[in-house]
Amino acid sequence: MTYLNPRLAGIDLLALGCYTTYSCCKYLILKVKDLDSYAVTRRITPSSAINYDSFKYTFMITLNVLVRVKPEAREELIQIGQKLFDDLAKEPTFVDARLSTSEDESDLVVVYERWNETKESFIQNILPKPFYNPYLALLDRVGISREIHWINERQIWNSENL
Structure with a gap:
């Protein structure tokens, strides 16, 4: 898996579209499609700042x-x-x-x-x-x-x- 900060890489998550999300004990994993349709994965440490329910499927x-x-x-x-x-x-x-x-x-x-x-x-x-x-x-x-x-x-x- 490739871990990156989408903002630093210039990836617009809304333009690319949420591929899928997974929740596990330590991390929220967000997969998005990059411009070449290859799955890019970003590992996000859950925090109270992330409202997982409203974030995950706002447009799916x-x-x-x-x-x-x-x-x-x-x-x-x-x-x-x-x-x-x-x-x-x-x-x-x-x-x-x-x-x-x-x-x-x-x-x-x-x-x-x-x-x-x-x-x-x-x-x-x-x-x-x-x-x-x-x-x-x-x-x-x-x-x-x-x-x-x-x-x-x-x-x-x-x-x-x-």
């Missing part, structure tokens, strides 16, 4: 989408979803996404997306993009239901914290 939205399709159409939806996220991943405010299937329910596809957007800016700036057209057309044809959950993440744990 997470979507959890539960899609039910006819079981015979699940693989087609996965293929369309892969193409969709290949295109969306090129958007400057895209953070990451996961496309998953249920082992227990053959008609269920779960989509998890994180964006450096607010709910309002996502609806205004991302949803109208033509990338979504094949996905939405397929859902019209084979979809049974779709639930969209707008989530504000409060804490993330992963093996990097250990």
Whole structure:
């Protein structure tokens, strides 16, 4: 990991967008995308001066989408979803996404997306993009239901914290 002071390096965190944050016992780790899209990491010692909850996700939205399709159409939806996220991943405010299937329910596809957007800016700036057209057309044809959950993440744990 490269540790640096973003201000000394001239990195504008708001312009680059928060990639992800991790909290652990001694440090708050903030990863941001630098101009070459390589992860640069800054280790920050927690203090009372940092309001972690308001700092961490002031402009990040997470979507959890539960899609039910006819079981015979699940693989087609996965293929369309892969193409969709290949295109969306090129958007400057895209953070990451996961496309998953249920082992227990053959008609269920779960989509998890994180964006450096607010709910309002996502609806205004991302949803109208033509990338979504094949996905939405397929859902019209084979979809049974779709639930969209707008989530504000409060804490993330992963093996990097250990």
